[in-house]
Amino acid sequence: MLIGLLFAVTAMVLNSVAGLLQADGAGRATRRRPLVVQPRYLIGLVVDGLAWGCTVVALRHLPVFAVQAILGGAIALTAIATRVLYGTVLRVIDRLAIGACLVGLVLVAGSAGGDEPQAVPFTADLILFAALILLAGALLALANTRHSWPLAVIAGLGFGGTSLGVRAVQIRNGVGADVVGLLGQPATYLVIGFWLVGLISYSRALGLGELAAVTAVFTVTEVVLPGLVGIGLLDDPVRQGWGWVLAAGLLLAGAGVVVLARSPAQRRKDDRHWVR
Template identity: 60%
Template sequence: MLLGLVFAVAAMVLNCVAGLLQSDATTRTRPGRPLALQPRFIGGLVVDALAWVCTVVALRFLPVFAVQAILGGSIALTALAVRWIWGSKLHVLDRVAIGGCVIGLVLIAGAAASEHPGGADTAADVVMGVALGVLAAATIALYNVRVAWPLALVAGLGFGGTSLAVRSIDTGPGGFDVVVLLGQPATYLLCGYWLVGIVTFSRALARGNLAVVTAVFTVTEVIVPGLVAIGLLDDRVRDGWTIPFAVGLALAAGGVVVLAGSSAQRKGQWVR
């Protein structure tokens, strides 16, 4: 369990670093040097990939709700980093939100049962497959809408679904068997959920305010997969920790919403 916590925290820090690199890259674009060719943007993508690897490892040891909540803490870490790098002012409400995030994350992590999380069964794969089909249909239906929040909601569900798919994957008796990976539905579900997530998140950013998109996306990605995994993948909350777990979710989600809409964030805009 300790190893899972270490990798989850590492993923949170790496997500923050990647966002800051990508954010800085957006200020350096000019004719002939688009965002995709900016070294810091490319570096941010590399760091993002490392964060994803850490997330995958963490999900092998911790319940989905614990990993997702810790990852959601990157927005609080980013708020502090933005203040240090760009000199953005943190208002009293921002400081309270950061404190709420930290307390919430500690409660959620503490609520994780010590048992090694189990894998998925055929029924779970079927449910996730049907859910992916619904999200794919929603992506097509919402692609040309003018408001951003429905797209951000689908993006949060899409990227949250990748965590559920990772937990469902059987890596084989040797720890990594390509034949085993390619022969199970969860591998393809992972690809499908990621595609839905990246398409809708990019579209949401093009349609709406970054603060609103980030708030809807992050809260959805943190809360929904964790709750689904409790029912679908048999993730467990420690005995007697149901109320602290609920309080932690409320504090973390509320802190994320406040920080996503804070003026302190707008100096350092970042993308996923």
Template identity: 60%
Template sequence: MLTGLLFALCAMVLNCGAGLLQSAAANDGSPRHLVLRPFYLAGLLIDGVGWACTVVALRHLPVFAVQALIGGAIALTAVATWLLYGVRLRVIDRVAVGACVLGLAAVAASAGGEAASDLTGVVSVVLGAAVAVLAVAAIAVWRLAAAWPLSLIAGLGFGGTSLSVRALRTPDGFDVAALAVQPATYLIALFWIIGISTYSRALVLGSLSSVTAVFATTEVLAPGLVGIVLLGDPVRPGWWIPLGAGLAVAVAGVVVLANAPAPPVGHRRRRRRPVR
């Protein structure tokens, strides 16, 4: 479990850094397409390393425990945007960020021992249907002016990659042929494409703190519940009430942050001139 914990924490830090770079790219006013901007490409690279850490963590911990630890990026992002850009959240938004973090901490603490490993083909069918629904939803909300629907879909998309990783049957050693014939391998790619595209679009429309809060909390809650019901991820005995309370508090925080005002495009922290 210690290995899973360490890799999940590494993924949290890397995801925060990637979000900062991608947000900077989305708001730099460059005439180039977003995917061609250096900061965005650097963010994608860091995202990839973070995802690799997530994969390792998922081999040792239940889905909802890993996702909840990664959700700590909410607090890191809020602090980082204040330090780097001077973007201050409203009091109610700061309370909501705290609610998300506390709720996710309760969810993570509810995790039981080793995750179940004997999975059926039904899992792939359910995930296949989910990726199709998400693709349609992403197309439907793409042109909306609000960031939160895109953040929500992004969280579900990246959460779907975690569920697909857990659905993979990994024989001893790295067997490319064995991975190539499994539907989960392709589901990982499809969920990732939906997640990264909607997340990038959300960063163009909303503030990084609000987008990250909605995205990260959704990435924890939905896949975590699916992991418990569909994958057999264990919950600690006697911890169902804290788990439910954590879910409720985190969702309440997301509802508030979904309506947080976005800063002007290109907003950066102003440097104070020294008084002579």
């Protein structure tokens, strides 16, 4: 379990660094120099890949709930970093909402049990595939959105889906480093699909909203909904007697997201009437 914790914390720090780099690249993008050729954005993708690798290792030792909740610490790191580096100004209520998200995620993490499920039914792959199709459709439907929070939600569900896919691959077949075995599993391709949806939607959200607010909505979504799916679909356990802690954490984090979704920091940057 200690190994899982160490890798999850490392992934959290790397996710924050990647978000800062990608947000900076998104802010520099123009028609002549689009996002895909921005050096800092590309470096951010590399750091993101390292973070994902650490997350995969963590998921071999901890349930989806626990790993995703630890990753939620990126909310605090990102908020502090954007304030120090860019002088980003958030409303007092936005800061309180970020704090509520953090406290809620801590409660969620504490409610996760430590036992690993032994098998994943084939229906899990079908359900995850249907979810992937719905997310991809939602991403296409939001092509002209002027708000960042719907994209942040999709990004959270996308990257959360990758964790569910990784967990399913590991638990169901235990193939470890067997590449042939991995390529023969539907969950492997679900991981790739969810990752692409998450990456595209997160990159677009960064181009529309402030990094701290986007990260908060993205992270809570990534933790809460996939975590609940992990409980119902992959048999990730909740500590005995901790159901009320889980419920309190979900309510607190959800309330924070509702506030942030209505924040001016979530609107298109060129629509705002204040200067960072």
